[in-house]
Amino acid sequence: MRIVACLNGDRRPGAHPALPVSVDQVVADAHAVVAAGATEIxxxxxxxxxxxxxxxxxxxxLMERLQAEGPGVPVSLTTSLSAEADPWRRYDLxxxxxxxxxxxxxxxxxxxxxxxxxxxxxxxxxIGxxxxxxxxEAARILVATGLxxxxxxxxxxxVAVEDARRNADAILSLLDRAGVDRPRMLHGADATAWPVLEAAVSEGYDIRMGLEDTxxxxxxxxxxxxxxxxxxxVNLASAAA
Known part of the structure; x- marks a missing residue:
């Protein structure tokens, strides 16, 4: 099981006292979360x-510092339109x-x-x-395009836990029917973060946790x-193993 630490997301600086924003903060946080059991960031x-x-x-x-001084685990970055609203400029970047x-x-x-x-x-x-x-609908795009x-x-x-679970179940069911066999990660946000993580652990999916999610x-x-x-x-995952 992959355990990904999602360090900051689109939260505004200062949203949490420990939210890592600068390169120095991200590198330090990467070491701390890996020591806590994360396998990726x-x-x-x-x-x-x-x-x-x-x-x-x-x-x-950022990547040069993480490669040189980080804890030596895989690093994932966002490409969300929250980071660059123009999809064509995002492509160029x-x-x-x-x-x-x-x-x-x-x-x-x-x-x-x-x-x-x-x-x-x-x-x-x-790049993976x-x-x-x-x-x-997004799951249908994945299936139709053969990505x-x-x-x-x-x-x-x-926002509601039951609604989030129903949506996740519908997505996962479509992926199953279409034969999409790629590794899966399941996560929620804020009020649904922990209940959805528990559901992911029970199903054997990869998980993630961090200040981006809650x-x-x-x-x-x-x-x-x-x-x-x-x-x-990590404790919840270990208890369910």
Whole structure:
């Protein structure tokens, strides 16, 4: 089972006291979450003002530091339109990422404009793709296009736990019927983060946890940092094994 630490997401700087934004903070946090049991990390790169960015001059220094000083686990970056709203400019930015400082994989949300073209580019660049599937319609895109994703990231976005579970079940059922056999990760957000993680563990799917998904522990208490969230996720996974 992969246990991915999602360090910051699209949360605004200051949303949590321990939210890593700068390169120094991300590198330090990467070591802490791996020590807590994470096997990979997922990051939304940030520019000097703390805003998400896919600019090559932002991505390269981050990846160079993680490659040189990180804990030696795979690194995934976002390509969400929250980081670059123009899908054509996003394509251009990713095309210009330095070949010497590429992430191991990226997440691509299939419901976003330009996602299929972006995945084709990533395949050409030998960057692994985690296909972000938020809806049944997005799952149909994955099936219809025959995209070769390294993994499928099932991400129900509904606020209520039962609604999120129903959406996830519908997506997973479609993937099963279509014979999509790629590794699967399942996660929720905020109020659904821990219940969906527990469902993922029970089904044997890969999991992720971190301040991108929730800032609170299962009992509702604010987590001290990403490492505390990951440690709790590892404990839940171990207890179910």
């Amino acid at each position: 997922h990051v939304h790169p940030r520019n000097s003002s703390g805003a998400e960015s896919l600019e090559p001059q932002v991505v390269a220094p 990713v095309q210009r990422w330095a070949a010497s400082a590429l992430p191991d994989s990226v997440t691509v949300n299939l419901h976003e404009a330009g996602s299929v073209d972006l995945i084709r580019l990533l395949e050409d660049r030998r 793709v985690e296909a972000g599937v938020w809806t049944v 070769e994703a390294a993994a499928v990231l099932v991400e129900p976005t509904q 800032m609170r522990l299962p009992d509702g208490e604010e987590a001290h940092d990403n490492a505390a969230l990951v440690a709790q996720a």
